[in-house]
Amino acid sequence: MARFSPLEWPVMRQLRTGDKLGRGPAVESPKTKSMQARTSTADSVVQSVCPFCAVGCGQKVFVKDGRVTQIEGDPDSPISRGRLCPKGASSEQLVNSPLRQTTVRYRAPYATEWQDLDRDTAIDMIADRFVKARRDHWQDVDAHGRPLHRTMGIASLGGATLDNEENYLIKKLFTAAGAIQIENQARI
Structure with a gap:
């Protein structure tokens, strides 16, 4: 471990760098200097709309390796101007939750267990029931x-x-x- 030099004290750095108010680089620690935003490593940024209500707040979706890593408010959105409500700010958790259902689940009448269905079978079942209810x-x-x-x-x-x-x-x-x-x- 390197010895700490008194020349690296924040007050000394303020005097050396001319940062009189101590609000700039003079007060940055090595740890702070090495940190980067979690959005800076994204492969792509996609503009989207918050899915929770009809307001239509703009979102920036940060994607890395084909997976959503962060969702933030879009400052270019004329509706929300970069702001999101608590539900909109939790959109990333909605997308990446381990509890999220990613398959079609079906429980037959009087059954006690759920079963997985393929999408086409589920759509056919819904369409058949829709048409029958309309006709009847x-x-x-x-x-x-x-x-x-x-x-x-x-x-x-x-x-x-x-x-x-x-x-x-x-x-x-x-x-x-x-x-x-x-x-x-x-x-x-």
């Missing part, structure tokens, strides 16, 4: 013969992790299918 609960006219053209067998409840574009597409899909019970968690 379709209402063409009411009791007085007035046209309805709706289904009461389908409803949608959007969540806070959907962005504006996803909510727009969901609204269009369910309206085109004849559903009238379309709601979002943000309004409840």
Whole structure:
């Protein structure tokens, strides 16, 4: 271990470097000088939008070796100007959580265990049930013969992790299918 020289005391460094207020390099320790931002080693930086609500705060996603390493507010965003709420600031944990489900899980009626399904099978099951519910609960006219053209067998409840574009597409899909019970968690 090298001996500490009195010439390296912060006060002496202030006098040597002309840093009169002691707010610059004179007060940096060797450890501080060797530190670097965790975002400086990223392979790429991708602009994104926070997934938690419909505000649309801008985010910078830092990627290294194909893995998200950090997510920060995007100062170029006219909406959030680099700021994120606590939920937006925790986006990296959402992406990298070991508890995150990355497969389609299905529990059959009356079953006690979950099973993994491939994506195509799950999409086919959902589509079949969607079409059947629409067909079985379709209402063409009411009791007085007035046209309805709706289904009461389908409803949608959007969540806070959907962005504006996803909510727009969901609204269009369910309206085109004849559903009238379309709601979002943000309004409840």
